[in-house]
Amino acid sequence: MxxxxxxxxxxxxxxxxxxxxxxxxxxxxxLTNLPNRGAYDKRFNEEFKRWLRHPDPLCIAVIDVDHFKKINDKYGHSVGDKTLQIVAKTLRTSLRETDFLARYGGEEFVCLMINTDATNMLTPLEKLRKAVSSIPFKVKNDRLNITVSVGVTMLVATDNVHTAFDRADKALYEAKDAGRNRICYKK
Ligand SMILES: Nc1nc2c(ncn2[C@@H]2O[C@H](COP(=O)(O)OP(=O)(O)OP(=O)(O)O)[C@@H](O)[C@H]2O)c(=O)[nH]1
Missing domain, CATH: 1.20.5 (Single alpha-helices involved in coiled-coils or other helix-helix interfaces)
Structure with a gap:
């Protein structure tokens, strides 16, 4: 028994x-072993509730690999996948451990920068942007120059769970329009 x-x-x-x-x-x-979109949604809902109670500054950055389709088209999907894995690793190691990084989908990543305001969000994002553009990535003797564009915003009193992300996404499109490989901040 x-x-x-x-x-x-x-x-x-x-x-x-x-x-x-x-x-x-x-x-x-x-693919990247980062938290996925679902994990991001869960975490952001938690952080948002926390932020409503204690409004410590919170920034959202949306990070997108530039001209990623060209890499897939020229070298194939497996090189594209490898590129995403290396970019994900570079992003993760460039950020603070307390920043939450997820793969939002495709070649787009999202980062919740905890306790970070508009004055101190730029330095880590600039470090991240430079780290990606210096990845020594070579395929069949071609040196691949991988860059990312970043849109970032800080949560404000009128925000809900969707508006802040949408603002960061708009900032990302401004960064793309302005020539890519740059960071755009939207109030
Ligand atoms: N290899 C690979 N490709 C993916 C994956 N997810 C999305 N993609 C590809 O990513 C590409 C994204 O292309 P676009 O949205 O045109 O963006 P882009 O070429 O990066 O151009 P910009 O964002 O304007 O700089 C598409 O060709 C998708 O098929 C993936 O998991 N692996």
Missing amino acids: ESKLANLEQRTEFYRKKWLEEIARADLDA
Whole structure:
């Protein structure tokens, strides 16, 4: 009887661990291993509620790889995938551990810069932009110059969970229109 109980406990623990692993996996993007869009939505909702109670400055940056389609078209999807993995790693290591970085979709990433305001968000983003443009990426003897454009905004009192992201996204399009490989801030 005792050994049956012990066996049952072991099996329960095994399935509990598997279940927890499954939950963690569901929040990760399989290609880059970064949190995925769903994980971002969850985290942003939590941060937004926290921000309503304690409005410490919070910035959202949307980061997009420039002319990514050309990389896919010229070198194939697997080189495109590898590029995304390297960019993701570079972005992650350029940011503070407290900043939340996710793959939003395709070649677009989003970063929640916790406790960061308009005066101190530019330095880390500039570091990140430079880090990506200095990746020594070579394919078939071609040196690939990978760059990112960034749109960033800070949450303001009139924001809801959608407006801040939309503003950062608009800033990103301004960065693209202005020639790419740059950061645009929108109030
Ligand atoms: N290899 C690969 N390509 C992807 C993935 N997700 C999206 N893409 C490709 O990313 C490309 C994005 O192209 P566009 O939206 O035109 O953007 P872009 O070429 O980066 O141009 P700009 O953003 O204007 O600088 C599309 O060709 C998609 O097929 C992925 O997981 N892997």
